[in-house]
Amino acid sequence: MTSTDENKKYLLTGNEACAEAAIQAGCRFYYGYPITPQNEILTHMAIRMPQVGGTSIQVESELAAINMVHGSAAAGARTMTSSSSPGISLKQEGISYLAGSELPCVIVNIQRGGPGLGDISPSQADYFQAVKGGGHGDYHTIVLAPSSVQETADLVYDAFDLADRYRNPVMILGDAQLGQMMESVVFNKKCEPDSFKKEWALTGATGRKRNIIKSFYPVQGELEEFNAKLQEKYSLIKSKEVRYEEINTEDADIVVVAYGTCARICKEILMKNKIPNIKIGLLRPITLWPYPSQVIQEIAGKVQAILTVEMSAGQMVEDVRLSVSGRCPVYFYGRTGGGIPSPKDIIRKIIEIIPVKEKATCAT
């Protein structure tokens, strides 16, 4: 691939689409260290960046990558790094510093099985790490979870805009399946990186007062003031940027909450009407932070039960329970260590839940 035509369809892996969309979105500085299953991002960047006058460096470590992102972001450029679970763990200190310095950037995590070195199969077990901070301090990254190759490309464009708009790191949370599978994709989103004025950036202080980028506030009270400002920003993001997809949730008996790859698998059950006697809805969070708590709360008042499906031992289900606040029972089905839930298993789980719930209704 040497350039993209906006009306043309390309057959690409999720990883390649992610990298190409970043280039289309104006990202010109990419730093990465190889790790399966996201290496196609690194190789695509290595081929494409020189063609567009950008910089792609295969660095010596994950720490180097995230801190080079820090430098490029401070200078006002659109910048990105990518890795998979173990590598993202290594980047956490840097992500905390980026959040603390309010630097816009995009971090891609194509999750694989864990803990430790784990395996290279698909997983969603980095949810806690992604949405609850990950590094130290009171901070959040905006977390976007695509579920197809096209959506990966679309969300990468949005990730750069969101990062610049809020001066905040944005994470794309995919998984090995999404990164490795090929689907058709078009790159037709308009992107205007220059529409975001970066007056805070370190561009040389000639003719203006110097700018300072830092996350260090040693004077008593200063840090608390800064944290208050951050929290205000997070509240604004929560009020404006929640995204989700809702299917058949009106008059559903049970609503499944799932994101990314798991959401696709659950969609198959819904759309192909695999359990004719039970009305199933789907709520697919697209932003994992900010989380679509409000809509889940509303759904909880109308359904018999909610089922959360994840490729983890149960992480997002905690946010579902917080949103539901006891309004209806919340069940969980998950696979770990590279296991992918199959539609059959999920159907079995749903059939197990619904009769139980009916008995309970009769009893009260």
Next chain:
Amino acid sequence: MSEKVILAGLGGQGMMLLGRLIAQAVMLEGKNVTFFPSYGTEVRGGTAYYHLTVSDEEIFSPVIEEADALIMMNFPSYLKFKDLLKPNSMLFVNSSMIDKIDNEKNIDVFRIPATKIANDIGNVVASNMVMLGAYNQVKNLVSIPIFLSCLKNVLKGRKEPFFEVNKLAIERGADFIKNF
């Protein structure tokens, strides 16, 4: 219209290339396609496998649980995937490398001596294209002219001379089924 195919073979038998080219060709014809390859810790001599789903409608799970067809290039691949065939589905085997088949589900079995046919026309590497010719003669999934134009894009430079033998291999595969 929806077709779920699993392609598998020994690493090097060209299933990745075949699957990717089919995916590209059907995409150009306006169909939805999802191609999910195995990756990573495969070993030399191990099974390389690919899940290919083609549909007029939105494709949900890229992982195939029940296949409409299997294209199997060697015996270990066949053993690994035979249970995923659903009733009334089709099995395409490279009979040069797979001789024993149990057919409990009463599926349509097409035994194609792909390695032999490819060898006979001068390039054993084209056995994947023989299988495509045979498969497509039965299923008519992809337009062969579009497929060939996709193949041409891959066979550039020093690989260009291989185009003709690949094209011939597809024809021979189709001919084999016509006389089946």
